[in-house]
Amino acid sequence: MTTPYRLHEDRLLPTDPGVRAIARELYHSVRDLPIVSPHGHTDPSWFATNEPFSDPASLFIIPDHYIFRMLYSQGVPLEELGVPRIDGGWTQSDPRKIWRRFAKNFHLLRGTPSWMWLGHALHEIMGIPQKLSVATADVIYDQIDAKLKQDDFRPRALFERFRIEVLATTEDPLDDLRHHRAIKTSGWGGRVLTAFRPDNVTDPEHPRFARDLPELGRITGEDVGTWDGYLAALRARRRYFIEHGGCTSTDHGHPTAHTENLPQEEAAALYARVSTGQGDAHDAERFRGQMLTEMARMSVDDGLVMQIHPGALRSQNPAVTGIFGEAKGDDWPSRTEYVKSLKPLLNAFGNNRDLTIILFTLDESTYAREIAPLAGHYPALRIGPAWWFHDSPEGMRRFREQVTETGGFYNTVGFNDDTRAFLSIPSRHDMSRRVDCSFLARLVAEHRIDMDEAQAVAADLAYNLVRSAYRL
Amino acid sequence: MTTPYRLHEDRLLPTDPGVRAIARELYHSVRDLPIVSPHGHTDPSWFATNEPFSDPASLFIIPDHYIFRMLYSQGVPLEELGVPRIDGGWTQSDPRKIWRRFAKNFHLLRGTPSWMWLGHALHEIMGIPQKLSVATADVIYDQIDAKLKQDDFRPRALFERFRIEVLATTEDPLDDLRHHRAIKTSGWGGRVLTAFRPDNVTDPEHPRFARDLPELGRITGEDVGTWDGYLAALRARRRYFIEHGGCTSTDHGHPTAHTENLPQEEAAALYARVSTGQGDAHDAERFRGQMLTEMARMSVDDGLVMQIHPGALRSQNPAVTGIFGEAKGDDWPSRTEYVKSLKPLLNAFGNNRDLTIILFTLDESTYAREIAPLAGHYPALRIGPAWWFHDSPEGMRRFREQVTETGGFYNTVGFNDDTRAFLSIPSRHDMSRRVDCSFLARLVAEHRIDMDEAQAVAADLAYNLVRSAYRL
Amino acid sequence: MTTPYRLHEDRLLPTDPGVRAIARELYHSVRDLPIVSPHGHTDPSWFATNEPFSDPASLFIIPDHYIFRMLYSQGVPLEELGVPRIDGGWTQSDPRKIWRRFAKNFHLLRGTPSWMWLGHALHEIMGIPQKLSVATADVIYDQIDAKLKQDDFRPRALFERFRIEVLATTEDPLDDLRHHRAIKTSGWGGRVLTAFRPDNVTDPEHPRFARDLPELGRITGEDVGTWDGYLAALRARRRYFIEHGGCTSTDHGHPTAHTENLPQEEAAALYARVSTGQGDAHDAERFRGQMLTEMARMSVDDGLVMQIHPGALRSQNPAVTGIFGEAKGDDWPSRTEYVKSLKPLLNAFGNNRDLTIILFTLDESTYAREIAPLAGHYPALRIGPAWWFHDSPEGMRRFREQVTETGGFYNTVGFNDDTRAFLSIPSRHDMSRRVDCSFLARLVAEHRIDMDEAQAVAADLAYNLVRSAYRL
Structure with missing residues (x-):
């Protein structure tokens, strides 16, 4: 019998023995702190129904765009990985076959964070003693x-085993939050909150805008024709999210960081155009920009923390989107400008000490050049953690190296796992703690x-800052 | 009694013991070389009058935008830090209270160069045995x-203690250089030079342009209406700066690196517009660009080294600028383009072996992509050190890593402290020497x-290159 | 007698002793693998005629723009380095004097890859026991x-000594491949292939476009007036290159990554304009973009791998180009955009599993932001190695750090030496292997x-990936 395959306890810590010893001490002081996950995309129904996860492929492969995009890039058809087609056409439905196909291509993930996230899930959470091949x-x-058939692998049991103190999901304004309400009344003690993501009713170019805008009027009883x-309808839904979903934050996924602060009459005229389908691309961009400022204005009133996630060009490959739908690994970053783009918003609300705007980027060239300088000045501004493609050991290291000297540690807000892969949450937070402790x-x-300062900072980065920044 | 708090003698050196030993040897070979500070913003009156610095807050906090911007970003009002208001309204005038407020927030500077600069000033220069809290x-x-009440902490005594061989300040063309003249005739041996910074009369969008242009005519007796x-007026003031201020360099702080080389009639027509307030933003940009080429032309004649500092957007927060004035921490970098922008200037003068143009950037993405390739070709071009937000351990390390392989060491020009914080000068130069020796x-x-080459390069980076590049 | 100067056997490996031991083991496992050089600019006549190289200056200095650009940047006239003038005017013709001038300035190359490449050539290949001074x-x-007068230093003997398995040169479509044909029929076993670089007949702004387009018609017998x-003429030349030059790849050196996929009638109209000199700069850009898509379409048919090398602004210094001609060290990178630029091409052919498009960049800010995300999705796309200014230890390290986490190892294609300096080939490949093994x-x-995975990856990066990606 061979030795069981285990993750090394010093993984991701610095290689120099002296520095590793320091890192290990810092890491051990934060390793067991609760997980605070203020932004992500897990499905609240998991915790509402507490049904078991169905099978390995449905849990690990089919919903994980990090995995299937890499295999697709090397010639594996998405159908073979069980990714469902819009038209209901054939895709592989045998989870074991999907799993085998993945195992055969697991080497493609070498050097990627997915290799480590999956390794953690298999060996630490599932206790698998063999390496995947x-x-x-x-x-x-x-x-x-x-x-997965055992009770202690149901969603709520895992939530507790993962020591999650609070987990935020993301819903759009039309969501009735039934799952959050069900969790709340279920008697289960897990804290699952929603976050308010209004892109479908604030971005005229969102594929659901035309359909969802009237619906927003209907469910709020407001006249969205004005x-x-x-x-008023948006304010009402924010209140609803706060009351029924424990919401503490909004989230805005715009193609750019463009903001506007138009006079209200001009904003109304712009709304009249975009809400009736008469606006062009320039109107759409200005309207999105205006809505960031409107959202900030509402946040000053209701206290919701604002998250801005700009710069992702989404669903860019028609051959994939047309067959499999949105968010199938064909999203990518683009060059993003912040200092001029955010000026209207920051002129209006940047000096407000009661407002928190958390800024993310997919353009690492802006960390030291734009984002840290802005956040190192404006009281309202904080720097979100390394995001998406950069939520990785090298990416998180570059984030600290490029942000800290101008932005400091205290204008950052801890870690976001931003994931729909529930079983990767412990690994992602653990990775972040390891990388931050290594930097420290x-x-x-x-x-x-x-050293005493580093210990204080380590705890702040792992736990305290995220709680205070997100008002949790 | 507790052990006095001391800076570690190996601070900033590499963590690997073997590499640290090499770095230490290199560092020790340059540690005690004189300081040559060719570009900065200290106040020449300090050395002209040699009055003692008044109090700890006035010395360390009130004028240091690195410090007050970080505290402001975390909610501390600038009034509480004693930053003077334009309107003379209340700000904290008790230096001890300002100092306490700073001490309470000192942790915000963890991981920033200011934490190290201040630590050096307190523990090495002031000999304070306690850590600030x-x-x-x-x-x-x-x-x-x-x-500060002791004679050996007066400006000239510190200048000598710091082993400053030469210190350049920065003045605009209207300055009468009275302090430099006073130093020269004082009998004191310290070498304090001026640098010629004409933005207020070459940038039509400079807030003082309209006021200062006629004054330029008045003091030179030239007709600035043509x-x-x-x-001719600019040439006259350059001569004045050379004769009365020991000036060896000019400095140009433009929003972009745009240059022009217009036919003289066209330049004259452009001047006619901008000098009478009839130019638009496009004219202003072109005029600034033309003036870089004109300045290069004058430098070929009078030998002044040109420094170009492009890409800073200054005084961007109206809520701060309106109350506290310019340069209150609300300046930030922007994406900056060099290869196309500099072409007119470089076509005209880039191949001139007698001219030196030192190029700076706040956009690190241009180090390896644009600046090193340009400076690795044009005889006139040199690369200024990591600037402002990047004048930090990580920033200086990235500079060497990204510049050296294409630009070499010998197209760089040593270190600039670029500071108005006099007591940070030894720390900044020491930091630069430590980081450069670590890289080597x-x-x-x-x-x-x-190793013998590294030793030669270390001395060149610490001392020789700056003297030759700035013709000191 | 002094100890001979030797290169250290652990050069470029990590400094930490534990990591160095791992790197050494990995490196030793790939050190002696054959060299596969799929893209470069050596002269095929060397291998066709097998004449000895004439003298040290002609071999090492005169053709090496890395070297003469650095010396020029520090004031050494190109004439003194023997770089030939277009007008046949005087340049230094005594190779010994050129060599001395170089030796005197060798210190300028400290910290650059050329210092290491030359050191390798002198001490490892030439066996020189002294350090150059x-x-x-x-x-x-x-x-x-x-x-150089010995038979074992003739081109073919060196080719074999270097363990080159295959070497690709680069020719334009008008080339008759006489040298490749001569090699083929010579009985010598060395495998020297051509690559198809059609810029001179696909880029309307290429200096030879107007002259070469009719010639393309003449040699193919096709009517290039339509x-x-x-x-058809391009297809014919591709076939010729495949049949007579063993060609497996095309190469496209465009100023941007712009692509188009116009309807054929529109493309024909655009061609009618640019082929008759009536197009403007915008037409030229669109035509180049269209031709990338046309080349991809042809590649789907004939199997040639496509290389796209965008973003170099070439021959930018008129004072140098006018006297010495093209490619004299006055080329530089520029900011380059990929995600929007490549969309027409990728929409058309990005999902094609039988096509390989290898993408290079001189803009490192795109590694993690654009190139890795694109290549981590599209089956047709691969990531070329660190290119030109970035083909250096720090550059290659940044490449792996920024590309791997999103793009993986298997969307990269091994190493390109891309050189015209034949004697630098072993050193360049060795450098790449050392840096990759250090990263691993x-x-x-x-x-x-x-470790077992790292060993597999090391061999893939050094040998297997390049062979499969380039279909060698």
Whole structure:
């Protein structure tokens, strides 16, 4: 019998033995802190119904765009990975076959964070003693499948085992939050909150805008035919999200960071155009920009923290989107400008000490050049963690190296896992803690910060800052 | 009694013991070389009058935008930090209270270069044995206050203690250089030079342009109503700066790196517009660009080294600028383009072996992509050190990593402290020497350069290159 | 007698002893693998005629723009380095004097890859026991000169000594491939292929476009006065290159990554304009973009791998180009956009599993932001290695750090030396292997990948991926 395959306890810590010892000490001081997950895309129905996850492929492969995009890039058809077609056409429905196909291509993930996230899920959470390969695919499949049938692998049990103190999901304004309400009245103690993501009713180019805008009027009883009615409807849904979903934040996924602060009459005229389908692309961009400022104005009133996630060009490959729908790995970053784009918003609300705007980027060239300088000045501004393509060991390291010297640690807000892959949550937070402690350990070893300070910062980055920034 | 708090002698050196030993040897070989500070913003009156610095807050907090911007970003009002209001309205005038407020928030600077610069000033220069905290704020305040009353903490004594061989300040063309003249005739041996920064009379969008242009005519007796008279006036003031201020360099702080090389008639027509307030933003940009080429032309004649500092958007927060004035931490970098922008200037003068143009950037993405390739070709071009937001351990390390392989060491020009914080000068130069020696040590340890070469380069980066590049 | 100067066997490996041991093991496992050089600019006549190289200056200095650009940037006239003038005017013709001038300035290359490439050529290939300096210039010159007269330093002998399995040169469509045909029929076993680089007949702004387009018609017998005839002519030359030059790839050096996929009638109209000199700059850009899509379409048919090298602004210094001609060190990178630019091409062919498009960049800010995300999705797309200014230890390290986490290892294609300096080929490939193994060693030491995986990846990066990607 071979030795079980185990993750190394010092993974991701610095290689120099002296620095590693410091990092290990810092990491051990934060390793077991609760997980606060203020932004992500898990499905609240998991926690409302507490049904078991169905099978290994449905849990690990089919919904994970990190995995299927990499395999697709190397010639594996998405159908073979079980990604459902819009038209209901054939895709592989045998989870074991999907799993085998994945196992055969697992080497493609070498050097990516998915390799580590999956390794953590398999070996730490599932307790699998073999490394995944073609040879072990079936035996691992069987072990996972058996575990998923156990009660202690149901969503709520895992939530508790993962020591999640609070988990935020993301819903759009039309959502009735039935799952959040069900969780609340279920008697289960897990804290699952919603976040308010209004792109479908604030972005005229959103594929659901034309359909969802009237619906927003209907469910709020407001006249969305007028600018004032539209704003009132949004305010109403924000209140609803706060009351029924424990919401503490909004989220805005715009193609750019463009903002506007138009006079209200001009904004109303712009709304009249875009809400009736008469606006052009320029109107859409200006309207999205105006809505960021309107959302900030509402946040000053109702206290919701604002998250701005700009710069992703989404669903860019028609051959994939047309068959499999949105968000199938064909999204990518683009060059993003912040200092001029945010000026209207920051002129209006940047100096407000009661407002928190958390800014994300997919354009790392802006960390040191734009984002850290802005956040190192405006009281309202905070810097979101390394996002999406950059939520990885090298990406998180570059984030700290490029943000800290101008933005400091205290204008950052801890970690976001931003995931729909529930079983990756512990690994992602653990990765973040390891990388942050490694960065701090280097500062200590280079005598740029003292050990007692590093310990305080480590706890702030792992736990305190996210709670205060997101008002949790 | 507790052990006095001391800076570690190996701070900022690499963590690997073998590489650290190499770095230490290199650093020790340059540690005590004189400081040559060719570009900065200290106040020449300090050295002309040699009056003692008044109090700890006035010395360390009130004028240091690195410090007050970070505290402002976390909610501390600038009034509480004693930053003076334009309207003379209330700001905190008790330096001890300002100092306490700072001490309470000192943790916000963890991981920033200011934490290290201030630590150096307190512990190395002031000899303070306690670490700054709320608990020690008063006792440290008292110690600093007492030191500042001693003769050996007056400006000239510190200048000598810091082993400053030459220090350049920055003045605009209307300055009468009275302080520089006073230093020259004072009998004191310290070498304090001026640098010629004409933005207020070359940038039509400069807030003082309209007011200062006629004054330029008045003090030179030239007719600034004409292009030729205007150029003659600038030539006259350059001569004045050379003769009365020991000036060896000019400095140009433009929003972009745009240059023009217009036919003189066209330049004259452009001047006619912008000098009479009839130009638009496009004219202003072109005029600034033309003036860089005109300045290069004058430099070929009078030998002044040109510094171009493009890409800073200054005083961008009206809520702060309106109350506290310019340069209150609301400046930020922007994306900056060099290869196309500089082409007119470089076509005209880039191949001139007698001209030196030192190029800076706040856009690190241009180090390897644009600046090193340009400077690795044009005889006139040199690369200025990591600037402003990037004048930090990580920033300086990225500079060497991204510039050296294409630009080499010998197209760089040593270090600029660029500071108005006099007591940070030794720390800043020391930081630069430590970071450069650390970079060189890695090259030695990786056998990419030999130790004798690294020693020569270390001395060149710390001392020789700056003297030759700035013609000091 | 002094100890001979030797390169250190651990050069470029990580400094931490534990990580270095891992890196050394990985490196030793790939060090002696054959060299596969799928893209470069060596002269096929060297291998066709097998004449000895004439002298040290002609071999190492005169053709090496990395070297003469650095010396030029520090004031050495190109004439003094023997770079030939277009007008046949005087340049230094005594190779020994050129060599001495170089030796005197060798320190300018400290910290650059050229310092290492040259060191490798001198000490490993030529066996020179002295380090280059003014003092040793002559003795080294004499040793090299003597070696070059030996049969085992002729091109074919070096090719074999270097263990080159295959070497691709680059020719334009008008080339008759006489040297490749001569090699083929010579009985010598070395595999020297051509690559198809059609910029001179696909880029209306290419200096030879107007002259070469009719010639393309003449040699193919096609009517290049029509769009269809023009395309047929290109197809014919591709076939010729495949049949007579063993060609497996095309190469496209465009100023941007712009692509178009116009309806054929529109493309024909555009061709009618640009082929008759009536197009403007916008037409030229669109035509180049259209031709990338046309080339992809042809590749689907004939199987040639496409390389796109965008973003170099070439021959930018008129004072140099006017006297010495093109490619004299006055080329530089520019900011380059990929996600929007490539969309027409990728919409048309990005999902094609039988097509390979290898994408290069000189804009490192796109590695993690654009190129890795694109290549991590599209089956047709692969990521070319760090290119030109970035083909250096730091550049290659940044490439892996920024590309791997999203793009993986398997969307990269091994190493390109891209050189016209034949004697630098072993050093360049060795450098790449050392840097890649160092990166892998860190991943192993940080427990981000297992040692057996790293060994497999090391061999893939050094040998397997390049062969499969380039279909060699």
